Amino acid sequence: xxxxxxxxxxxxxVISEASGQCSIRFLAERASVQEFVEKxxxxxxxxxxxTIDYLGMPVGLPFKYASVAPxxxxxxxxxxxxxxxxxxxxxGLKLRNEAYLGLKRLKNSAALSGIKLEVSxxxxxxxxxASLYRKLGSNIAERTGYSEHQLGTTVDFTAVHAGSKTFxxxxxxxxxxxxxxxxxxxxxxxxxxxxxxxxxxxxEAAEEFYCIWQNEISQxxxxxxxxxxx
Numbered sequence: 001x002x003x004x005x006x007x008x009x010x011x012x013x014v015i016s017e018a019s020g021q022c023s024i025r026f027l028a029e030r031a032s033v034q035e036f037v038e039k040x041x042x043x044x045x046x047x048x049x050x051t052i053d054y055l056g057m058p059v060g061l062p063f064k065y066a067s068v069a070p071x072x073x074x075x076x077x078x079x080x081x082x083x084x085x086x087x088x089x090x091x092g093l094k095l096r097n098e099a100y101l102g103l104k105r106l107k108n109s110a111a112l113s114g115i116k117l118e119v120s121x122x123x124x125x126x127x128x129x130a131s132l133y134r135k136l137g138s139n140i141a142e143r144t145g146y147s148e149h150q151l152g153t154t155v156d157f158t159a160v161h162a163g164s165k166t167f168x169x170x171x172x173x174x175x176x177x178x179x180x181x182x183x184x185x186x187x188x189x190x191x192x193x194x195x196x197x198x199x200x201x202x203x204e205a206a207e208e209f210y211c212i213w214q215n216e217i218s219q220x221x222x223x224x225x226x227x228x229x230x
Contacts, residue, residue, distance in 0.1 A: 022211035025204070026052040033058045040064075043188050051180075051209045054098065054202030057151060059182050059209065062189065066126065066145030087152055093122035096152040099200035102178050103155060109177065115169045120196075121156040124149040138190055148182060153200045160196040167195045168224045171217060175210045178203045185213040 030050040038044050045061040053059055087094040090103055107117045129150060132141040148154040160166045180201055183194040
């Protein structure tokens with residue numbers, strides 16, 4: 001059932017004075033996703049913490065992407081949501097075209113600052129994700145269909161950990177290029193924080209994500225800088 005704008009605002013969509021008011025794009029979609037996930041997964045995430053990416057996929061809560069997206073069992077899946085779903089290779093790994101181009105721009109930008117971004121994981125098919133889940137368990141790996149890697153828009157960077165200079169650079173620069181640390185700032189999840197895990201959502205969605213988590217991001221940046229200053 002669609003929620004009224006007033007209902008959503010009363011849910012907490014009026015953002016704090018510190019961060020100002022964030023975008024309210026796709027408000028009805030966010031409410032629908034929230035209701036669906038709470039019913040199917042028993043997990044509640046406020047509408048104000050949910051983002052919708054450039055593919056129309058939700059960010060910030062456990063979601064079975066494979067239930068609405070192609071199974072990705074072949075390299076070139078049928079068109080999904082009007083987007084070209086063909087996968088391209090970068091560093092020997094596969095990504096959707098938009099994420100592939102976005103990663104090239106991000107790597108070039110990082111190189112100008114003396115930061116070398118290397119990717120250890122990108123697109124994963126269902127069989128590979130299932131094997132990871134069996135091997136690593138639910139605190140480290142998502143169930144098949146729930147992993148953002150199956151969207152072909154997500155990468156894991158090597159040598160990126162909380163408190164590192166590379167993580168600091170990403171927090172200060174990646175958002176404006178459409179990338180977000182979707183498994184680092186997240187509510188009600190059993191998956192541990194992953195500073196190396198970055199998802200391409202497009203510039204508009206990345207801006208919204210930054211606005212939603214601005215206080216937490218700013219605190220993280222400050223803490224890292226304070227450690228380096230000691």
